[in-house]
Amino acid sequence: MGLLDRLDNPFETGGIILGTLEDVLNWGRSKSDWYLHFGLACCAIEFMSMNASHFDFMRFGIIPRATPRQADFIMITGTVTLKMAERIKVLWEQMAEPKYCISVGSCANSGGPYWQYGYHVLKGVDRIIPVHVYVPGCPPRPEAMEEGMMKLQSLIDQQAIFRKRQRIAEEEALLKNKI
């Protein structure tokens, strides 16, 4: 990867090229997110409202896909039960990288109203799959979901593509120093 390293070096004016390329790639990914057509419970109804004319989720460049292979992110909209947990894990594994997850609503965040006595409810979807953004609410307003989506987009915009490991390590080190 000698060439890439040289290109990435700001002193050889490669940093600008790669940086711009990275920006373009990230722009593509953040502006065109396809979600998995998938609803679980109450939040899914608000999710449908968000797709409807008044809130129009497609403004963000988001198109529903029925198959996990073509989806970029999944919205866990509702209560995840133990019976369903394994299926969600399979769905997540079927999705193609890079993939993201938004946990919508109290139930998906931490079991919500069912965290105390719900013997059959998974207490938070982050126990089985990684979650990138948590949207609170029970159910959240459609705008709140859109706000969560914008949070995810800004997360994607800042992602590192080149010299990934090195940069992630640097960021982690920085974070550690801060703490």
Added chain:
Amino acid sequence: METFNVFEKLLGQNILSALISVLLPLVFLIIYALIAILGELKISAWIQERLGPMRTGPYGILQPLAEVIKLIQKEDIVPAGANRLLFNLAPYVIFAGSFAGFAVIPFTAAFVPAEINIGLFYVFAVGAFAVIGIVMGGWASNNKYSLLGAMRSASQMISYEIPGALVILSAAVLANSLDMQKITALQDGGFWNWFLFGGPGGWSKIWILPFTLLLSLIYMITSLAETNRTPFDIPEGESELVAGYHTEYSGMKFAMFFFAEYSNMFIVAAILTVVFLGGWTSPFGSFMSGYWWGIFWFILKAMFIVFIQIWLRWTLPRVRVDQLMYLGWKILLPFALVCFVVISLYRIIY
């Protein structure tokens, strides 16, 4: 108007002119597909009183570009248990099939990539390529939904070739030719000379006017079925078969399916334009006609057909498999046959 290939005339018959003739449609196809995808998103949104993509570039016009950039970056998954060779080959077969159709599309009087005298026949033969690709992809995916979708698609496309071929046959009888440039040139001189309105000729064409109108309608319906568009999108009917034959495809391979679908839409629209709407000829006689205007008219007419396809898609529910077959065999075929007989008689008499 005289027909010729402008690049061959300028550069002579050599590899360079051939290369340009091939690449130009490809460039056109890519630009067209991006515009069509945006059009699909925007028109569907407007019909539903929404706005569609708004946050990617001004009014969201860069949306298709973002999608392509994203699809390039996606992981390319081949499911376990799939037939690797066929699975990887299928999208290219479909894309090649639909792109090959562009070879005989006359964009203007001065440019058709390959001027062969059986152009209509060729388009039809090459169009059937897509079936092979779909069955390959559906079977190789090792997924039941894909297989069901592929089987449905194969039966649907093959049965709708027949009424479609009858329509083309009638047009060929009327025009006395299978050459797309010739058919277009015949209709020069104003919209009343289009085959939609009975073709060139005197008042006697009144006898076949209703039949040519009907034929164009039949071709419109069959073209929807051949491109798997609503109301005939049962091979990929989302509410039944998840995503049909491309359920297991991701990333760039899915993008190939996507491009192939839109390029197929354009090809059927182009055939309809050439056969019934006068191709590159101006609808107002000599007004705004010429080699350059030809491109404009051709693309305008074809895009209008594409718009109608999109418009229909967001209006109608989906038909069922048996109803699809009923429509194809018991309604479209008899009607097309009657039209064919009438037109043949007309040709014999006049």
Added chain:
Amino acid sequence: MIDYFKNVWTWFYTILVGMKITLRHLFAKKVTIQYPNERYPIPPIARNRLQLDPDRCNGCLQCSRICPVQCITVETMKVVPDDPEQPKMFDGTPRKIWVPRYDIDFAKCCFCGLCTTVCPTEAIKHTTDFEYSSYTREGLIYHFSAMSPEKVEEKKKMLAEWTAKQKAAKAQQEKQAQASNEVN
């Protein structure tokens, strides 16, 4: 045969009717609210994020008791009568109870509004703010107490001293009482 043609005609006709309707909508005014730029005016009664006014909270614990999901964690502490600070409530009445910890876990909250209805001082209220999604689950736990940790420590110490004093006083009293009993 007539049925056949009738069928074909209804097919054709109903499709045209549908196309007419969708064409009308194609040019109709769009209803979309472009969220980050335009906003639907949320009514003040709407139940979104909870907000506590620490000045008003008197630590009665009713909210945490009525909460169906137990997402409100409240710790209370008695105010020492001879506190030099002489804390006051929002309306000037002397405060009897400190609230060193008032946490609401919005990852559990079900936004039913029961806590706001039982609150006697209207300290806890639903706001119209809904934009507080977070990258971490911990980011959804809100700490509403106005007391800094140092202050809590200080007050705790004060309370401990005071209770010790009280205890000692009580013990002394009892001793005295015993002594007087014995005398009697």
Added chain:
Amino acid sequence: MTTTKFVDIDFSRIESDRMRLNVGPQHPSTHGVLRLEVELDGEVVTNVIPHIGYLHRCFEKIAENMNYQQVIPYVDRMDYISSMNNELPYVMAVEKLMGIKVPEKVEYIRVIMAELNRIANHQIAVATFGLDAGAFTPFLYLFRDREYILWIFEKATGGRLLFNYFWVGGLANDVYPTFKEDVLNIVKQVRKTNKEIEELLIYNKIFIDRTANVGVLPADVAINYGCSGPVLRGSGVPFDLRKAEPYSIYDRFDFEIPVGKGEVGTVGDCWDRNIVRMREMEQSCRIIEQAIAQMPDSGDVQSAIPKKVRPPKGEVYFRCENPKGELGFYVISDGKDKPYRVKGRAPSFVNLSVLPEISRGYLFADLIVILGSIDIVLGEVDR
């Protein structure tokens, strides 16, 4: 276009391999997380085994651990599309146990809210049914109108979807001043859109061909399976709890019970079930108009709310007409703060059990339509 019922063909003579297809739990048209194990012969469904429970949220166990007031938010989450209608039978069951008579104004507001929610529910039902048949645009027109209803709910109750509005003995709060005008405007809008939907979707020939003569449910089978609501009425049985045993103040209103008549196919097919929903929306509009006209302006909505909800020992089964059917709550009280047992008799749960019976012998594409015509909500099926 004619449709053949594939049951008529003798398949025993055609030997072919059966294919087992898993539909769901993640599938675009299972309306949530239902899993159907479908046995296919080519494209013909030979057997369907529904597997439910993917959204079992332990409502009944939780209800035993909550006091009566705290159960209401959980009742909301059973059938999350029509929460108002869910709260009504629960609240009325507890009121019956305690012998509470609620004020006049409360009754009227409850009826208006329940009927508005019924309209919202049927809008979703028709919309998703259209979506199952492949029509996407009517879905969004109906959702647009539903949004206006939700705005009224939000203004009046504070919640868009889950309200916690009906309390034992009253309401959480009074309605806002311009409530009446807003509701009347909605009624107008609903009527306008419904007319459009009928032209665009319901009477479209393709849609009729897809749904008529499909999934025929005879009346006696429907009754024996315990079906209720539009599923039962679609089969031609004019049974509506609002008429049969009028609860609340439903005996004061003039409305009709729409039933399936087999206008375009057989009585009890998918089209009939759907048209019943469309016509019920119109009837709900009528009820709302009458209720608005009769509703008293003044009155305290909280006067009858007891200080402590503690019903005497006893048990009661109270049922109401939910948009999906008969929703009953069987509440057992042992005289304490918390109910001893709350059982919800969910209409979707019972209606879904008829699916294998009516989908055998139809095509796979029909199975999706039949499932859509039953209009289930998984939150209620699994509780």
Added chain:
Amino acid sequence: MEIQEIFGVLKEKFGDAIIDLVNEPPSDPFINVVPDKLFDICLELRDNPEFDFDYLMCLSGVDYPETLQVVYHLYSLNKKHKVVLKVTVPKDNPKVPSIERVWRSADWHEREAYDLFGIVFEGHHNLIRILLPYDWEGHPLRKDYKEPETYHGIRVPY
């Protein structure tokens, strides 16, 4: 028909199998029935034109400290009357005859009661769990139920 009449007719026909009628407002009146004869009683209630109970509204299990109970709410669409039957079984041997063949709606209701209470319905054609996973242990709506620590490697409690 009033509940008293129904009770009278049933008592006449089935004798000891009908235990008693409890009518304490505001509760709904109910009839206690012996489990063994339940199927015949239900058949009689459905097929006798006087009763004509064609609609099973609800079937619920209840867990009492010593016993388990199954409650049947019946309704007649034509006659518009209703009746509540109750069957009480011991906890160590909770067996009730299935009435799935009388009212098909009992099919899923009985599976649910089996799933959540562990009441065994004899004669049911497919008595398996319905709501919980097929490999779940225990019957959660019993009062003494303890939720499991893990399920398939996923931690259950919060």
